[in-house]
Amino acid sequence: MPLSLIAEQLLNGLQLGLMLFLLAAGLTLVFGIMDMINLAHGSLYMVGAYLAAAVTEASGSFWLGLLGATVATAAVGAALEVSLLRRLYARSHLSQVLATFAVILIANEIVRMIWGSQPILLNPPPALAGPVQVGSVRYPAYRLVVIGVGLALALLLWLLVSRTRAGMRVRAGASDRTMAEALGVDIRTLFTAVFALGAALSAVAGALLGPLLAVQVGMGENILILAFVVITIGGIGSIRGALLGSLLVGLLDTAGRAFLPFLFRKMFPAAVAAEAGPAMAAMSIYMLMVAVLYFRPAGLFPARG
């Protein structure tokens, strides 16, 4: 197997991992701080992708599309929090599951009403359409930019959470809500802000992945489950855990998809290998989660002591 192929797959894995992190960060904070299971998080990712496509189409600029989608989705997230989710914090996880499942159905249908059932197109900026040479690897320029943006946002988020007053409050909230309240943190505003931030990050992920995957109804559901896997592996409420979990899952998934069929070809007929490879790769993610949870039920970096 050529070394350049391995390098390329590593980059792909890093890219998927970073995008997963953008989704997982908001999810883990909402879960950790508000003890809220939000299945609708994937819908915000979908809404972000659609809005990015719409604004890009209207303005002719992908970057304007990205910016517009981020701001608008943050607003949608805040509105969702204030109007509905806020009423669910005190309720059981079961009620939260039912309510946010309902939100998925509603969001999917509204998107379908506006944009139709067919996937819509979101083109990367033309300047980034071609490949560039990275060492010995020719790699799509756009994917490199996605990695760059992902890394920058991960760093920014880490600085925000670990180095600012607001971040300290968020961490206090994630590890002990009553304690945070006793410290005089305005929980209501904090929750709304965290939720809007999570929505904005999902929108960025949706917009950036739009040109690589399809922008279509239901795109949020499967990635949502992956994001839940990520935050469970990492430890619910932990940004550090979300980052590590995302990278683990991203790399494992990509490596599995790329190399398992390769491996299987040596053992099985080609057709079998082609079928089994990707499925086995997907399976490996869940095996990883079971292994982690079996030995560390609270994940790799539990936020609550």
Add this chain to the structure above:
Amino acid sequence: MIEAVLRVSGLQKRFDGVLALDDVSLELARGELHALIGPNGAGKTTLIHLLSGALKPNAGAIALDGRDITRLGMHQRVRLGLARSYQITSLFPNFTVLENLALAVQGASGRADRERARAELDAVGLGPRGEALAGTLAHGERRQLELGLALATGARVLLLDEPMAGMAPEEAMRIVTLLEALKGRRTILLVEHDMDAVFRLADRITTLVQGRTIASGAPEEIRRHPEVRRAYLGDGMMV
């Protein structure tokens, strides 16, 4: 000759590197009421967790009737006749008082015997409250039921963690009377801060301070023990 029903030797428990219990040894003779006293944070509840199987020790051994039970799970120890009550009340709020007790009867014996549950209800002084949901009880009643659950298992050896905590004096008095009636019939390890009750009830007393037993003996010995007096001076409980 005293016969040790419960024998604890060299028990040690560490939490994140901090020693909560250090080389604790203890023997309960059949039918005795053995009080365990000590200031807050001494490790009394931790010892009960270890004896009941809620926690596993880092070192040491526990034997019930000569049989090593150190590695057994909680429910297995109950089946062998060793039950506990909780310092922080732990009930089934959606079950009635009687149903709570019926569960306790069922747990230890494997059979749901409502008649026995009713008998336990009267024994613990909650006779008229059998039909009330446990979640609606007043604090004192909740403590009575907490104790009742441990009694209803029918266990020969009882580990009682501050059964009178937070009770009004007359309620506490009822528990003291109840325990007095049990004396001799069951073997009891009683953790209690109320020294009047302890000295009235106990056959022997062990004092735990910072995870170590500093004294063990008859009530009169403990009352005069210089180290015990020193440990308690700040508390002003033993004048």
Add this chain to the structure above:
Amino acid sequence: MRDTLRIPLRPRPALAVVAMLVLLPIAALAAGQPFYLVFAARVLIYALIASSLNLLIGYGGMVSFGHAAFVGAGAYTVAVLMPMGIGSAWLLWPAALLAGALLALAIGAICLRTSGVTFIMMTLAFAQMAYYLVLSLQVLGSDDGLALPKRPSLGVLDLGGDTAFYYVALAVLLAGLLAMRALLNAPIGRALQGIRDNETRMEALGFATYRLKLLVFVIAGAAAGLGGGLLASLNGLVGPNLFNWTESGLLMVMVILGGAGRLIGGALGAAVLLAAEELIAEHTIHWPLGIGVLLLAIVLFAPQGLAGLARRVGSDP
């Protein structure tokens, strides 16, 4: 003596509902809508499956997010055995039940070591593994699934007719609900609900909680496997999506919608959800929007689910 946990059998409403269900095929045939019988049979089967999940979630506090795996196991068992020449439902359905039970035993033995959110994610993980495994196995038809040569037979009863199938599904559901009620009213049912409310204390009262939960997990898996076997027999085909997490999610939604921890919660949720889908879909292609709004209304205004709502309304003078 007051017995708050005992699930009463209210003969009058129960018989009324059963009578309605028994008369339904006659009404459907009279109205010239016989194809509704297949739909009705599907509802009955989902009612059984959702009830088995309700036993776990509502009564055992075990929020399983992988219940679809047991359904899938039962369905594929039937689909694999039929082409081997086994055509009798007397063999196929017990085999489906056994497949669900065995898979539940394996998954439960591991997952029940954990609790809370970890348990939810562990059950999800195993179901997803099963999903991808089926997807990758060509002998199981990969993503095309398998088709059954015909419907199984039940001795003299030919299940090829939709009416016959409907009545068999109804009988299985009623038997299942009665068995569930008996289980819950028995001491083991008390113990199960005690574990749901306060597992540590149950352990301290002498209950082998892990073993008890595993037993109930296996019972629920068996019922779900049987449901899967019925579903495969009814539809004549099985696909890997039976295992997918969306299917587990749907079952969970049925339980919460109907009322977790109410005997008929699962059945009610399945019936209302599937019927609402069918009804709204007749009027608009955007029917999921209607379902979404309905579910949201239930969460906000009927926190105990439909069964809880019915009880509240029923007890008002």
